[in-house]
Amino acid sequence: MRTTNLIVSILALCMISISYGQRRKKSIEEPQQELISQTPKLVVGIVVDQMRYDYLTRFWGQYGNGGFKRMVNEGFNAKNNHFNYAPTSTGPGHTSVYTGTTPSMHGIIGNNWYDKATDKEVYCAGDDSYSSVGTTSDAGKMSPHRMLTTTITDQLRLHTQQRGKVIGVALKDRGAILPAGHSANAAYWFEGGETGNWITSSYYMDELPQWVEDFNTSNIVEAYKKPWNTLKPIETYVESGLDVNNYEGLQKGESTNAFPHDFPTIWGQNGQFDLLRRSPYGNSITADFALAALEGEELGQDAITDFLAISFSSTDYVGHFYGVNSKEVEDTYIRLDQDLARIFSALDEKVGEGEYTVFLTADHAAINVPSYLKDQKIPAGYLDMKGIGEKFDDFLQYKYGTTDVVKNLSNYQVFLDHKILTNLDIDIVIAQEEIAQELLSYEGIGQVYTGHQMWANDYTQGIPYILQNGYNQKRSGDVLIVPDPGYISYSRTGSTHGSPQIYDTHVPLLLFGKGVKQGSTVNRTEIPDIAPTIATLLGIAFPNGTTGQPIGEVLEFK
Template sequence: MKSGLGFLSLLAVSSTTVEAQKTKLTQSAEKAPRLVVGIVIDQMRWDYLERFAPLFKANGGFSRMMNQGFSNDNCQIGYTPSVTACGHTGIYTGTVPAIHGITGNAWYDTQLKRNVYCSEDRTVDGVGAAGASDGKMSPKNMLTTSIADELRMATNFKSKVIGIAIKDRGAILPAGHSANGAYWFDAKSGNFITSTYYFKELPNWVKQFNDRQIPDSLMKLGWNKSLTDQQYLHYATADEKNYESKPFGANQTKMPYVLNRTANEGFGKLSTTPWGNTITVELAKAAVLAEDMGKDAVTDMLAVSFSSPDYIGHSFGPNSWEVVDNYIKLDEELGRMFDFLDATVGKGKYTAFLSADHAVAHVPGFMKENKLPGGLLDDKAALTEMNAAIKAKFGIDKLVVSLFNYQVHYNRDLLDSLNADTKAINQFMVHYLMKKDYILNAFPTSEILTSPMPQYLREKLANGYLYNRSGDIQMVLKSGYIDGGATGTTHGLWYSYDAHIPLLWYGFGIKQGRSSNRVYMHDIAATLASLLKIQEPSGNIGHPIQEVLKQ
């Protein structure tokens, strides 16, 4: 009996060993991940990873990536302006606005002679909601390929690529030109929609997702606290501040928030709560299941952008209870998403990266309260005043058509028709601007490469300039200044508070560790190309971050 039991035990051990060896051989034989998951947090400062670290759960997304993956602690944005469209495009194209063409969330186009929204496309229609005016969108304004496009071409278009976000630009631009689909949130209907660029009608799985009416259910739950009041005060200022916005109504000034809506009201409030992250994750999971993503040796790509942190951050600022609470809940959502991917794709069989399209400035009211430098630029009033000054000096009316992206845009056709002295006007405008409290520096954009300034700043400004989509005079605001009103905050400048972003890596092919070496947003696509052994995007200027990758 003993010898029989011993033989069975030996057989069991041998079988286990053989299976383990098979698993090891299978993993070593796989030369690429089955799925790449790109996670972009819309408006995340790098320092949130350290400030809020004690609040992150061991099985949450942030802790998992930081402890089991690789963290590039000094990732910078290499251009201005640091805004959503430029950031999402830069991450996935590996280049800068001067090359990929997305010079802002919007810009004044000198060829079209009008303002242009980054992902607008008047040749397509919205799909998925009646009268979805926000559906006339596509990636056509992006001038280069993305890493998603390169993956599609490298696999003869067998790879599947899906983009998902609440914001249209957060879904469309990362997914590239050849995506299998991009879906964004229609606040009026509460549906995720797309455009005829991708489909004539929504895929059945998206229709079924919309039929669940998740936004309605989530809004009925309201926005409740995750911590005690004393715990929030360890990470943020008092909950009620007069420099915070009131996105849920004038009478709702502090947490918790009621999110009930009237019969004719849409679902816009959802975006400014952590529930926006929840519905984004749920659609991402539905996409993986319905599209069979990560099910074979052909690598797929899921580009997920979390838009709600941006809406929350703009309204309340980095030192608010709301931002703290959002990151607690986002950490949990990311953890659940990784649990789902472990179960469906397989642990260690997918690669995830997490970064941000930009960071954010502190609320000017907060800065003033704490005797820190900062202030406001009222861009609408400034534009009116500039035109009045130019008319008084040169007799030209309404020459300035836009202040998009911290640049003064002239009506160049008007200048040409009048045979005006552009050099004299530029000189006048520079002297005019340098007298303003909010200006650190100003110069003609044609002189970016010759105007005296630190080379680091010069490169960022030059990297954001494209003649037909950029202005004529560059404004460099002083540190702490924003273009906005008395409440809330924004981003867009070259300073570290806007340009220092997180970069985390996790999963297949990724080392465990961290580094403080400076890397750039535009290095992400080149690193993915190296991992996947495919061509980098057409306009790529980035370099693979070799310290991240297993050899």
């Protein structure tokens, strides 16, 4: 009996060994593959100029299912997404989204800034070494040459041996040029004025492609020369303030800032096609042109990933003119939602649902109109720049015997003349501290930091952290000024931006499509995280100045 049991046990062990060996052999023969990247046919990057995060929640009930809601419901929503530097403005914003770093590294420290090397003001995309294409004006004399690092779009071009196409599209030249990068196939922007044409620079090409010529000679843009009324009944626009108020700008030729705005009547007084910039029609024109680019450039039609960078600029023009609490802003976002749905539908049809990846963010947010805030008993106000300038000049004259020690005061920065200070035997660091102390005593100025502080310290949080990320050692000034929360240097109507305050830094980040999980996070994410996240998704090198980190919660490899 024992012998029989022993034989049975031995046979059982043999069967287990054989079975294990077969499974092990099968495992060796058929290893589990680890997917390390995704290859969407097309990546679409969308920057909505001046979009506050709360526009997503505030107007949620007004949105349809195909635009913002589709991105949230099918994709990933980073609810606590911020700019981690100042100034929060268009040029730096677009650059930081696409470079994965901040002005301290990529060098775009403003839309315009005082250039210490040439002793003159420069524009972030201006370049007189190139000529206009598609116009006889100077509006095309542009390039990305002031941007010091590569972009995610540059890295895609390098990774694909220049086979992946990159196209940038925006009403604003800087909104098209900086995201498209140094090695883009093309960037196009809107000339406005008398023509309403889309143009480019000889940096990219010598003549416009036929599809752009066809778009310019069509009646697509001209069709928007029509009155601007609300898309939905105005009584449903309860997420914004009164239609008639004292916080909005007034178009030339209008007697009231109320809807409707009769564009055909005031056309000539407001720059003709430039008037469309300050309306949702500018976004619709951008969507029209982006869809023409999708087809004309055959984007997403093969296995090599292409990239379409779109910036919707009209949201910024409308916000500046009417303010973030206006019915004009609400209507602009309702209409933008429809334009997004139009784009996503076209991508489904032409590229294929599930074959493309989209991200949407903003280049900065904006403050509520301070005069409105004051009327609501909220601390806010306006810097008296003329009074500050006069008082500051008196101080310089008294302290140093001359105002020439300051070469420039712009973008909330003071640029000192180091040669004059040296000749006067005045230590630069001491002069910075003395001037900072003086400016801090002025009404409306909340904090002041010196260039020496930016050099000598490594800030990790708060306002100084944000300022340091925006401080470029070669390009930035000697003294950095931060207005009190709620205070701006601007007109009494309309909204603006640029500060390190949270109302300027909190913006949306939505992603959906191939390689993107469905979900959300309230963990802090920062603008420089976007480019390395997309690079990780694609399996390509990060932009060469990257300081951000991939957002791991977003990505899905399966």
